[in-house]
Amino acid sequence: MLRKQINNILQNQIARTEYDESPQNVQIQQLDSFDSQNSGRLEYDSERYQQADNVVDQGNQNNNKKKQTKKSSLLQNMEKMEQKRQERREKMNQMKQQKLEKEQLNKESNRNVDIDFEMLIDQERLNFNLQHVPISNNRLSVIVRKRPLFAKEEEEGELDSISCSNPIIRVHEPKYKVDGITKYIENQDFQFDNAFSEKESTEDVYKYSLQPLIKCIFEHGVVTCFAYGQTGSGKTFTMRGLQQHYINDIFSIIQKNHQFQLIMSYFEIYGGKCFDLLNERNQLNILEDKNNNVQIQNLIEKPVRDQLEMIEIIEQAAIIRTTHATEANEESSRSHAICQIVVKDSNANARGKLIMVDLAGSERAQDCQSNSKQRRVEGANINQSLLALKECIRSMDSGAQHVPFRGSKLTLVLRDSFLSKQQNSHIIMFACISPGSSSSDHTVNTLRYADRLKENNGIKQDVIKIIEEQSKAKRKKYNSYSQQQMASASQAGQKKKEKEENDSNNKNYSAPPVKSQKTDSKNNDERQYDHTQYLMNNAKNKENMQSVDNIPPITYQDKANQQDKKFIPQQAKPSSIQKIPPIQQSLQQSEQASNAQQQSVSSTSVGSSASALAQLQREKRDERPQTQQKRQSSVGKKNSNQTDSSNSNLANLLQQKILNTDASLPTNHNLSGVDQNKALSLKQLKQIAQSNPVTTQNNHGKQIRINSAHPSNSSSSQNNNTRDDNNNSFNQLPKKSHNNQQQKKTQQNMDNIATINNKNNRDSSANHNSRHSSSNNNNQICNTSVNQNLNDKSLNDHILQKNKEVQENIEKAQQHQIEQKTKELILQQIKEKQEDMFSSHMQAIKEDANLLSLESGLLTDCQKDGFMDCDIDSYVKKFESIVSKKLFMYNLLQQKMDILKKMRSEYSNKYSSNQINNNPHEKNQQKLPNQGKQIEDASKKRQSFLLKKKVEN
Numbered sequence: 001m002l003r004k005q006i007n008n009i010l011q012n013q014i015a016r017t018e019y020d021e022s023p024q025n026v027q028i029q030q031l032d033s034f035d036s037q038n039s040g041r042l043e044y045d046s047e048r049y050q051q052a053d054n055v056v057d058q059g060n061q062n063n064n065k066k067k068q069t070k071k072s073s074l075l076q077n078m079e080k081m082e083q084k085r086q087e088r089r090e091k092m093n094q095m096k097q098q099k100l101e102k103e104q105l106n107k108e109s110n111r112n113v114d115i116d117f118e119m120l121i122d123q124e125r126l127n128f129n130l131q132h133v134p135i136s137n138n139r140l141s142v143i144v145r146k147r148p149l150f151a152k153e154e155e156e157g158e159l160d161s162i163s164c165s166n167p168i169i170r171v172h173e174p175k176y177k178v179d180g181i182t183k184y185i186e187n188q189d190f191q192f193d194n195a196f197s198e199k200e201s202t203e204d205v206y207k208y209s210l211q212p213l214i215k216c217i218f219e220h221g222v223v224t225c226f227a228y229g230q231t232g233s234g235k236t237f238t239m240r241g242l243q244q245h246y247i248n249d250i251f252s253i254i255q256k257n258h259q260f261q262l263i264m265s266y267f268e269i270y271g272g273k274c275f276d277l278l279n280e281r282n283q284l285n286i287l288e289d290k291n292n293n294v295q296i297q298n299l300i301e302k303p304v305r306d307q308l309e310m311i312e313i314i315e316q317a318a319i320i321r322t323t324h325a326t327e328a329n330e331e332s333s334r335s336h337a338i339c340q341i342v343v344k345d346s347n348a349n350a351r352g353k354l355i356m357v358d359l360a361g362s363e364r365a366q367d368c369q370s371n372s373k374q375r376r377v378e379g380a381n382i383n384q385s386l387l388a389l390k391e392c393i394r395s396m397d398s399g400a401q402h403v404p405f406r407g408s409k410l411t412l413v414l415r416d417s418f419l420s421k422q423q424n425s426h427i428i429m430f431a432c433i434s435p436g437s438s439s440s441d442h443t444v445n446t447l448r449y450a451d452r453l454k455e456n457n458g459i460k461q462d463v464i465k466i467i468e469e470q471s472k473a474k475r476k477k478y479n480s481y482s483q484q485q486m487a488s489a490s491q492a493g494q495k496k497k498e499k500e501e502n503d504s505n506n507k508n509y510s511a512p513p514v515k516s517q518k519t520d521s522k523n524n525d526e527r528q529y530d531h532t533q534y535l536m537n538n539a540k541n542k543e544n545m546q547s548v549d550n551i552p553p554i555t556y557q558d559k560a561n562q563q564d565k566k567f568i569p570q571q572a573k574p575s576s577i578q579k580i581p582p583i584q585q586s587l588q589q590s591e592q593a594s595n596a597q598q599q600s601v602s603s604t605s606v607g608s609s610a611s612a613l614a615q616l617q618r619e620k621r622d623e624r625p626q627t628q629q630k631r632q633s634s635v636g637k638k639n640s641n642q643t644d645s646s647n648s649n650l651a652n653l654l655q656q657k658i659l660n661t662d663a664s665l666p667t668n669h670n671l672s673g674v675d676q677n678k679a680l681s682l683k684q685l686k687q688i689a690q691s692n693p694v695t696t697q698n699n700h701g702k703q704i705r706i707n708s709a710h711p712s713n714s715s716s717s718q719n720n721n722t723r724d725d726n727n728n729s730f731n732q733l734p735k736k737s738h739n740n741q742q743q744k745k746t747q748q749n750m751d752n753i754a755t756i757n758n759k760n761n762r763d764s765s766a767n768h769n770s771r772h773s774s775s776n777n778n779n780q781i782c783n784t785s786v787n788q789n790l791n792d793k794s795l796n797d798h799i800l801q802k803n804k805e806v807q808e809n810i811e812k813a814q815q816h817q818i819e820q821k822t823k824e825l826i827l828q829q830i831k832e833k834q835e836d837m838f839s840s841h842m843q844a845i846k847e848d849a850n851l852l853s854l855e856s857g858l859l860t861d862c863q864k865d866g867f868m869d870c871d872i873d874s875y876v877k878k879f880e881s882i883v884s885k886k887l888f889m890y891n892l893l894q895q896k897m898d899i900l901k902k903m904r905s906e907y908s909n910k911y912s913s914n915q916i917n918n919n920p921h922e923k924n925q926q927k928l929p930n931q932g933k934q935i936e937d938a939s940k941k942r943q944s945f946l947l948k949k950k951v952e953n
């Protein structure tokens with residue numbers, strides 16, 4: 001028994017040692033030790049070893065599982081990456097799709113804009129709008145007005161690169177990175193007292209700027225408005241719009257209080273000199289009297305009694321004002337125009353002053369580079385005066401004791417504006433900006449100029465706070481939106497699982513997984529949402545920019561973080577805190593603002609009476625001398641664009657005055673020195689308004705009588721009668737000059753006839769044609785007869801006929817000239833094309849040379865390696881490719897040559913056909929028989945006429 005036991009133990013021991021060698025059986029050893037401790041070594045039985053085997057199997061399985069999990073994590077990562085990649089691709093495809101759609105839209109609406117820049121700008125746009133704050137006690141207020149982007153500009157590829165969200169203006173400058181390919185947008189932000197977008201009318205601008213200050217000019221105040229900005233940015237538009245509004249308000253005050261009277265003067269500063277716009281641009285001297293008051297010598301000061309007189313004066317001055325065409329604007333105002341309205345009381349003491357200054361365009365320095373010397377001098381003067389103006393306003397705003405108003409003529413005449421110690425004195429700077437991306441440089445300059453006028457410039461901390469709050473609120477709004485979206489998008493199975501888990505854990509569903517997702521992907525989602533939303537609603541965005549509720553959550557906060565430098569105010573001064581209340585107030589009213597703005601947009605419709613006024617203005621302009629016609633037409637355009645509601649009242653008043661009042665006319669122009677021909681009088685306006693067929697008939701009759709006295713005038717003058725009547729029904733001077741012109745013209749025609757006849761004679765003699773010589777004789781006879789019977793009635797017909805001939809000849813000559821020019825153009829085109837061909841040939845030859853060098857390189861390689869050693873197949877392939885390339889090039893060259901040949905043959909055909917058609921000699925030959933016939937007919941008529949006369953005698 002004992003032996004058996006010992007044998008068993010030994011066998012088990014052997015088995016155990018074998019088993020122990022396996023490194024995976026630590027657990028078994030532990031079990032063993034446990035067992036040995038508890039039941040002793042001898043108690044090992046087969047069951048335990050079976051157990052041990054099971055543990056070993058388990059261990060092996062675990063190891064395998066571990067390996068499997070390791071593999072699966074890698075795979076999972078790869079899958080994740082693949083998923084992300086796919087998402088990216090989908091996004092890219094979506095973007096491409098949207099881009100294509102946008103391109104299509106732009107094509108349809110004729111917009112040739114850069115789509116990438118447009119999308120980038122749209123992402124950066126500001127989409128909030130605070131309520132405007134009316135000017136109250138500020139000594140200086142800076143207001144920005146953005147004009148709309150014109151359809152023509154969009155056609156030319158201009159982008160709207162300005163975001164106007166009161167009181168912030170953001171300039172999006174499209175730029176390229178150093179690589180020259182990557183596009184990006186550089187944003188610059190400015191804050192002003194008020195910022196008016198293109199959707200806000202001049203009425204809105206007036207309401208929040210000048211209107212609250214009108215009463216000051218009756219209370220010893222000096223109110224000065226400047227319009228500053230680059231050419232074509234809407235300075236004149238804004239000034240004239242404001243004028244139409246303040247006229248009503250001023251006269252409504254005067255009607256209530258009859259003791260006040262208005263005195264108006266209008267002058268311009270051009271090239272450092274002062275000119276009176278109410279006295280034919282008479283040059284004026286600016287002097288300082290012993291009390292240091294600035295006096296403008298001989299300046300016409302007109303008393304104004306009603307609105308119409310004021311309008312008339314403004315119109316008159318606008319027409320006379322110096323304008324020139326520049327690169328930027330065909331009708332660019334080249335001067336600073338100053339309209340001064342002085343309010344006087346019953347004792348003729350000055351009570352206050354309103355000064356409206358339409359400054360010359362601010363970009364002259366750059367603009368003048370491509371212009372003449374005169375323009376450059378103009379530019380230098382303008383820049384100097386604008387700089388002096390800036391200095392004066394700055395020192396006035398900072399409360400400095402010395403204001404350098406003697407720095408320029410402009411600041412000298414505006415001395416009162418800077419030095420007035422009255423609390424009622426205010427300065428408003430209207431910075432006008434164009435939205436076009438090509439003028440963003442100028443826009444930034446304008447905004448910088450305006451920004452630096454004020455001591456306390458930069459973006460205020462409170463505005464940043466408000467913007468941040470808004471962005472937070474909007475982000476919340478968006479988050480709820482995104483929660484909804486994501487919740488609906490989550491799968492039903494996942495929801496079930498979550499519910500099951502929650503049920504099993506007896507927990508509330510207080511923190512849904514959406515929340516954690518939201519916090520993780522908040523920024524990404526938001527950006528994505530913004531981007532896609534902008535892309536989808538781009539067309540609508542422009543319309544809805546101001547309706548805060550419709551816009552996507554703004555990312556101003558993020559952008560502010562990105563552009564910390566720009567948003568942190570450079571001069572965070574305690575005084576800025578004082579401005580919190582109005583802005584907070586404006587925040588409260590922002591909803592009202594959006595509604596009010598929507599209503600105000602409707603003010604763009606043109607009233608019928610406003611158009612009547614525009615028509616009258618246009619008619620008024622027609623009577624101006626020809627030199628001013630171009631300018632006048634554009635002023636008409638400008639006026640037609642001004643569509644403020646006050647126009648209708650004024651137009652009605654004007655029409656009433658035209659039709660009903662005559663007695664007051666002489667008093668309107670009782671000042672000496674005003675040219676009555678140039679200045680528009682109401683009498684003339686009345687004549688225009690009442691122009692009827694009777695007067696035109698009279699004129700017509702008069703014209704005919706003149707013609708009968710001068711038979712040679714008849715044809716041309718009759719043709720022009722209607723034109724004369726329409727244009728100058730009341731003004732005889734231009735008509736006279738026109739008649740003189742006609743006389744000259746007919747005289748010229750006579751001379752032409754004679755020269756053509758002579759020419760024909762010369763041509764005919766050159767051909768040695770007997771028929772031509774006879775016609776030559778006839779010609780001579782006819783000419784002599786024309787001279788002899790100048791008073792004959794038949795001469796009229798003859799001359800008419802001749803005139804027609806001459807006109808025909810002139811037309812033909814013009815046609816010939818046009819054909820010649822087209823020929824030259826074709827030649828030039830062919831030359832250019834040939835040059836292109838030549839350059840491409842050169843390129844081809846270069847490539848050929850490169851290929852040859854490659855060949856030679858290969859050959860040398862072959863030589864070096866020895867053909868047996870090198871890879872002949874690869875060489876053969878290379879050679880084959882070279883040969884195919886050469887063949888391709890050869891084909892190309894042949895095609896080019898064919899095109900050249902074709903072009904040449906086409907040109908030669910054209911040229912030969914033109915030559916045949918336009919050979920003047922042949923023309924004359926064709927003409928001569930006709931002319932001979934005409935002359936024969938004329939001589940026959942003359943003979944019959946003489947016979948008749950003889951019979952009568």
Ligand SMILES: Nc1ncnc2c1ncn2[C@@H]1O[C@H](COP(=O)(O)OP(=O)(O)OP(=O)(O)O)[C@@H](O)[C@H]1O
Binds near residue numbers: 147230231234361641
């Ligand atoms: N807010 C606006 N809304 C509609 N049209 C505008 C607006 N502002 C300007 N315009 C139009 O733009 C054009 C140029 O405006 P305007 O003549 O006032 O420019 P400007 O700044 O006075 O130019 P310049 O300095 O060369 O005289 C005009 O045809 C005008 O009608």
